[in-house]
Amino acid sequence: MLDPKFILENLEAFETKSKLKGFSFDPITYKKTYEDRLSLLQRVEKLRSQRNDYSFKVSQEKDPTQKKTLISEVQTINQELKSLEVSLRDIEEVFSKILLSVPNLPSDDTPIGKTEADNPIIKTWRSPTQFDFPFLNHIDLIQKWDIVDFQRATSISGSRGYALKTWGFILERAIFSLALDLLRQRNFQILHVPILVKREAMEGTGYLPLGADDAYQFEKDDLWLVGTAEVSLMAFYQNTQFTETDLPLRVCAVTPCFRREAGAHGKDTKGLYRVHQFQKCEQVIICPPHKETSDKLQEEILGNSEALLQALELPYRVVQACTGELGFGQVRKFDIETWMPSRENYGETHSCSAFYDFQARRLKMKFQGEYCYSLNNTLVASPRILIPFLENHQQQDHTLKIPSALKPYLPQEYPSWMK
RNA sequence: GGAGCGGUGGGUGAGUGGCUAAAACCACAUCCUUGCUAAGGAUGCGUAGGGGUAACUCUACCGAGGGUUCGAAUCCCUCCCGCUCCGCCA
Numbered sequence: 001m002l003d004p005k006f007i008l009e010n011l012e013a014f015e016t017k018s019k020l021k022g023f024s025f026d027p028i029t030y031k032k033t034y035e036d037r038l039s040l041l042q043r044v045e046k047l048r049s050q051r052n053d054y055s056f057k058v059s060q061e062k063d064p065t066q067k068k069t070l071i072s073e074v075q076t077i078n079q080e081l082k083s084l085e086v087s088l089r090d091i092e093e094v095f096s097k098i099l100l101s102v103p104n105l106p107s108d109d110t111p112i113g114k115t116e117a118d119n120p121i122i123k124t125w126r127s128p129t130q131f132d133f134p135f136l137n138h139i140d141l142i143q144k145w146d147i148v149d150f151q152r153a154t155s156i157s158g159s160r161g162y163a164l165k166t167w168g169f170i171l172e173r174a175i176f177s178l179a180l181d182l183l184r185q186r187n188f189q190i191l192h193v194p195i196l197v198k199r200e201a202m203e204g205t206g207y208l209p210l211g212a213d214d215a216y217q218f219e220k221d222d223l224w225l226v227g228t229a230e231v232s233l234m235a236f237y238q239n240t241q242f243t244e245t246d247l248p249l250r251v252c253a254v255t256p257c258f259r260r261e262a263g264a265h266g267k268d269t270k271g272l273y274r275v276h277q278f279q280k281c282e283q284v285i286i287c288p289p290h291k292e293t294s295d296k297l298q299e300e301i302l303g304n305s306e307a308l309l310q311a312l313e314l315p316y317r318v319v320q321a322c323t324g325e326l327g328f329g330q331v332r333k334f335d336i337e338t339w340m341p342s343r344e345n346y347g348e349t350h351s352c353s354a355f356y357d358f359q360a361r362r363l364k365m366k367f368q369g370e371y372c373y374s375l376n377n378t379l380v381a382s383p384r385i386l387i388p389f390l391e392n393h394q395q396q397d398h399t400l401k402i403p404s405a406l407k408p409y410l411p412q413e414y415p416s417w418m419k
Numbered sequence: 420g421g422a423g424c425g426g427u428g429g430g431u432g433a434g435u436g437g438c439u440a441a442a443a444c445c446a447c448a449u450c451c452u453u454g455c456u457a458a459g460g461a462u463g464c465g466u467a468g469g470g471g472u473a474a475c476u477c478u479a480c481c482g483a484g485g486g487u488u489c490g491a492a493u494c495c496c497u498c499c500c501g502c503u504c505c506g507c508c509a
Contacts (some may be wrong), residue, residue, distance in 0.1 A: 048478060091438065
């Protein structure tokens with residue numbers, strides 16, 4: 001959500017820039033609804049003011065006849081008010097719906113484009129792994145080492161199911177331990193948050209109403225499974241007035257994440273790339289409302305993820321999301337793509353977004369009378385990270401080479417295929 | 420799931436139909452005092468929206484939403500949240 005007045009004053013920008021992001025915004029409807037609402041509000045407030053005056057006079061009036069006249073005066077006003085208040089409520093409902101559906105503006109430095117092909121590459125760390133032997137894809141590697149079961153998992157969970165088996169799980173857990181240590185060293189608080197949340201939490205972070213199709217919902221209780229811990233971490237601090245010493249607030253969480261992947265039917269159905277349930281370590285920052293602060297912190301959380309990938313010795317590149325690739329509430333986004341040999345390409349593993357006050361406004365987070373800014377980035381998400389991890393580190397003899405930074409997090413005794 | 424109690428400003432907490440946006444205390448801010456001195460005093464201090472160049476003014480808000488009433492923090496209904504006891508249970 002954005003400042004209604006700000007939208008009114010920048011109708012043209014919202015029309016053109018919404019289009020660039022792939023959302024639609026109708027300035028004429030917005031302006032009309034805004035103005036209708038305002039004039040109705042003014043009429044209602046005037047009547048209420050009159051009513052308050054008369055009511056007070058009733059309490060002062062001693063003469064019963066006079067009193068009766070006054071009371072009937074108020075009743076007349078109330079009759080008029082009644083229908084106006086109904087209209088006001090209606091138009092307010094319409095207006096707030098419109099307001100919730102206005103996308104955030106992209107930052108000025110966001111490149112214009114439609115698809116990921118239009119995302120400029122910002123930097124590349126190490127070049128794609130070169131194999132001088134025929135390498136296997138992660139699905140074959142998994143089978144060889146017996147660390148993931150797709151078939152049985154799918155039979156109990158439906159499509160896109162998977163189950164990590166002993167060393168698959170141990171590897172994943174080690175990566176998350178390394179990840180959390182890295183963030184703790186960088187002054188992040190760790191929060192173990194709920195992942196089953198109320199509607200308000202989903203709305204507050206901007207995943208509802210527009211993202212409803214991609215989220216799992218328990219209708220009976222109107223509870224939702226989060227698609228990212230960003231929802232829980234942000235909502236955790238709703239209705240908060242922050243002081244100088246609180247900000248910037250750096251928090252992270254490792255949680256399961258759930259995505260219906262509606263609209264991705266038949267896409268990436270094989271392997272660990274696109275699944276309904278996964279594990280993610282998410283970084284969230286809430287900061288004072290300044291563009292420069294936001295930009296700086298976005299660099300920081302991007303750097304954290306890069307540090308982890310470097311520790312894991314995985315080649316990656318950073319791209320900036322073009323306008324068409326920006327989410328509804330996002331102002332500026334960088335994706336990290338990690339080299340996935342089997343795809344002969346980089347694949348998205350991280351998403352680093354700045355929202356400015358878009359989320360804080362919905363969640364009512366304030367700092368010195370203004371709405372805070374918020375940012376988030378993946379630190380690592382599994383099992384997707386296992387694709388580059390397994391594929392890039394495979395050796396000619398079908399063993400897996402463990403990067404030295406990860407070794408302290410693994411048990412002393414390795415299976416024969418790990419080294 | 421059953422029974423009971425409760426939700427008031429940054430905090431504690433008073434307030435059961437009309438000068439109550441809401442006492443008091445604490446915290447906070449500015450100023451004064453400096454022989455009651457690790458103290459004393461004065462003043463200020465909620466949020467959102469509307470009107471006004473401004474001083475200022477109007478409206479709404481006492482968990483949320485409805486209702487009763489000329490008038491609701493106060494009465495009624497529904498919901499949400501919390502606490503206590505009981506039941507069930509990992």
